Amino acid sequence: MYRRSLLALAAAPALARAQGFPDRPVTLVVPYAPGGSADVLARVLAPPMSEFLGHPVVVELRPGAGGNIGAAHVANGVRADGHAMLLGSISLATAPALQAISFDPLRDLVAVAALGAVPSLMVVSPDSPFRSLGDVLAAARARPGEVTFGSSGPGTGSHLAGVLLAAQADVEMTHVPYRGSGAVYPDLIAQRIGFLLDGMGSSAGQVTAGAVRAIGITAPERSAQFPDVPTLAESGLPGFEFLIWLGFFVRAGTPEPARQRLEAAVLHALSLPGVQEKLRQSSTMPLPPTGAEFGRWFAADVERWQGLVRQGKLARLE
Known part of the structure; x- marks a missing residue:
């Protein structure tokens, strides 16, 4: 069509x-x-x-x-x-x-x-206690500022997506900038940061390889590539979209x-x-x-x- x-x-x-x-x-x-x-x-x-x-x-x-x-x-x-x-x-x-x-x-x-x-995937360590966006937001509300999200640098898409999420959910989270997306993943996998919102161009391969686990997508609809990953809009943030x-x-x-x-x-x-x-x-x-x-x-x-x-x-x- x-x-x-x-x-x-x-x-x-x-x-x-x-x-x-x-x-x-x-x-x-x-x-x-x-x-x-x-x-x-x-x-x-x-x-x-x-x-x-x-x-x-x-x-x-x-x-x-x-x-x-x-x-x-x-x-x-x-x-x-x-x-x-x-x-x-x-x-x-x-x-x-x-x-x-x-x-x-x-x-x-x-x-x-x-x-x-290109939408972003919300990814966490395979060992993370976060199983959904709801888990992340519950932790952020219980412990303001303690939940962290990584980015590939100030002003990058991964930074802005995290800021938009925190603003729309009305929670306080801490931004941890890195120099490039490649530097974020080791700390994410080791749970030194809580989550990352990364464009599918780089995050999809990490998810497919099992290096990280996707708990949400910033698109208005689910992705055919990851049909079991819910949108953030359906996970507790109605209307949320970051592209x-x-x-x-x-x-x-x-x-x-x-x-x-x-x-x-x-x-x-x-x-x-x-x-x-x-x-x-x-x-x-x-x-x-x-x-x-x-x-x-x-x-x-x-x-x-x-x-x-x-x-x-x-x-x-x-």
Whole structure:
């Protein structure tokens, strides 16, 4: 059903085609290091997008500052003509709340289309007494501040997921940051920390290998890969959702026909069975795909993180 919807959207009239867009290669800026999920997925989508547009889509890596360097380049440093796109992530929503940046994502960028999102698994040591989210929350309420959760560093997805969980459950838990997700697992397994909320791209393999035990997932629905793992929403936190998302943006002021043409190219690529299989393998789930739908979803995500800062439940990093 999702693929049929994408095919219909991609086949919609492409106004910009008649106006000769694009007339040269399109640069797809990935603001993260080589080999990461954003880089890998960008290179999966670039060839079918190139074929659709009739010009190459060239992946350009501009890593640094948690994605803000590449994002600022597209927001402030390129012509607003559609020949440069950004593959942005959740950091676009969290950065304005957490730190000073040189651009305003809602003012300076316009959504083209969503790529998808990866949920996180709530994992514990195989020997942990925590068998469910309810166990974790009961312990946190009985002993405020004593339940700990690890992360791969301040401001990372695993940190933000833990903060969001504590805020929505109205409990006090202690954040223990590490340098990268690989450093967290030994302490998690040894029960030196209580739990970890880690993206399925890295946590699923640990669960499958039996190194850790999954007690919840941050998606709105259960995962086909782990059908026995309940969502956190059904485990005592109604409406809870945390997704590490990816989506395409252009600089504000880009002509709407050009944005529509890029949107159609993305939706065409996402409709292909081979691309959908790659997304499935990377645990990527669909989001509202069109620029209009994704733009509204993105704006709500920005507001969610800014609201947590205003409420004093999330501290700025500076």
